[in-house]
Amino acid sequence: MNVSKGVAQSIVEEMKKIINQDINYFDTNSTIIASTDKSRIGQYHGGAKKVIERNNDLIIRYDEQYEGAKKGINLPVYFENEIVGVIGITGDKEEVEKYGQIIQRMTEILIREEYIKEQESIERESKRQFIEELLFRSNSDEKTLLLRGELLNIKISIPRVVVVARLLDVDDREALLTPNVNKSILKIFRNNIDKDLQNLIVQNSTDFIMILKIISQSNIERIINNIMENVKRIYDGKIFFGIGDISNNSKEIKKSYIEAKKALDLAVIYNRSNLIYYKNMDIGLLIDDITKESSDKYLSKVFNQMETDQIDEYMLIFSTLVKHNGSINKTSDELFIHKNTLQYRLNKLRELTGYDPRVLSDIAVLQIAFILYKLKK
Template sequence: MDISTELAQTIVMDMKEIINQDINYINTNGVIIASTDINRVGAFHGGGKKVKDTKDNLIIRYDGEYTGARKGINLPLYFDNNIIGVIGITGEKSEVGKYGKIIKRMTELLIKDAYTTNLKNKEKENQRMIIDELLFNESEKYDKGFLSRIRVFNVRDNVPRVVVISEISGGSYHVIEAKDKILNLFENKVMNHSENLMMHNKNNIIMIIQKVSKESLEPILSEIVHIVQSEYGLGIKFGIGTVEHELKKVRESYEKARVALNWALSSEDRYINFYNHMDIELIIENVTKSAEFEFCNKILRNLNDKDISEYSEIIRLFEKYNGSIKQISDSLFIHKNTLQYRINRLYQKTGYDMRKYQDFVVLKMAFLLIQR
């Protein structure tokens, strides 16, 4: 495995800060590809080449003992039991010898960490490419090479999958600051199957996961909501689409997950919304703009913006507490008589009494439409 000159240069500079000695990184051809002495970069190092060939540490006692070499110590670097380079420390043996093993080990750890990070980044990019192909391919029909391109990444067809979309809310700076931690949280809690896919785009995280029951998935997402709120001070909501058994139909799950998320975002206390558990909202989704205007104008024409805001909350709480005047008034921090007065006032302005089941349904639809 070859490492980049950028990584090698970063390593030698970091190591010099620890031991304050000049350090060289020599590749398997014996060429110095990084050095704290910039004038040595590109030069052949005979001592480094010998270390690579013999696989032994080498102490150079005087400058020029080997072509292009100065006195110091040179040690082989290993990755997966293969020599990938040589680290050389310039100086007197008595000074640099005690650092050799430490610098060698730290360098190998840094290379391994960089390799792991690179793999993760490639995996994330692959997942983004697959999700782009599955969800955002503009062609109406998938071309013949679609499944072939997907199979390259070991993603099978005819496996039940569902799309989950989340949106993080809060100050943009705080979202950016916490992004990596939140992604790691998703990795640990949800991405526990090799074929699960995830990508993030600004404040959205999109996942395509193998079928999980609502009873199993909801507690996991609830835990994520709690952690994001309590530890990072941010809000997060989820929309879950329908289960689809073919890759080419996963986009349908995405579109439904987006609908479910939008309704969650418009709700004050709904953080996780399953498309399959939506009811009246599904009807509203298909109402034309002209029908929406006509319906809302008929029901709510006598209400101003302040009324709309006030009664939207009362309608929400009326449904949440199943019409309990006490619980609604307690939640609003008002007297029961005040709440009754406001309900009566709504009846006078609209002709609909939310305490009657049929009237409540009409009012709920009107308030949902006007806010969507």
């Protein structure tokens, strides 16, 4: 194993905080690759060469006793019973000898921790690539996926369900998260599903995609509720979930993902429930069968006189109105506008589309139009 310069430098800097002596790390070529005395980085060290050759500690009693060496102590660093480098403490023998074994052991522990992190990162990246192929590539071979899954200890042919989550800001727009907030939220998702190694997660743009092993519906909902509660503690916005049907192979997992996305889109449009199952979709199931040509004609008929920004604005007003079952007072309160202003905008929507959101028969027409518009984006 090769210890990187970055890892070695962080180790020597941490060690100096403990003993307040200059510390060096040498690679197996006896070159100083990290040091709290930056001027020494890159230099050859004859003492380190002796440590590697003899496989033993070395006290250097005076400067240049060995080429490029200063007085101090140098000790071999082991990883899985092999020397991977040498750690050195600069100073008088009486000052540094007492720290030797402590620094050696702590260095080995930190190297092992970095190795574990690196392996976890490699495994996570391998899983991410596998999940993306599983969900997004239409020409993936089932046998190849099964084999790759086995290598990653992922069993495709067990009952699974895909759950897709999305965060919106306070204005019902897709959330633009800072890297730190995004990392914290992703950690919340992982903490709630990592108890079972067959549960998988990947982030795709603003969506968090979970592929969960089926235990029970209540277990899935418990995971989702825990995620919602924890996300609310660090994010002042909304989070929605769509859940696809149960799958038992790679093709069905793709199908479950598509279903979960459609359920999620409907949850966002309705803005009434944080969670929608594809199997429980009502009008959304009918819309799912509408062709693109029919959808475009329908949207052109209803929104012909409206610009995109107008449709977005009125979609929020309409979905809030539907959420509150047509209550003007509750809708105006949630949107922070006067009820007369709300009535004016509803009248304007009727003028632009020809359909009145306060008339029962027209509500269905507008609802379908807004859903089709949202699904098209």
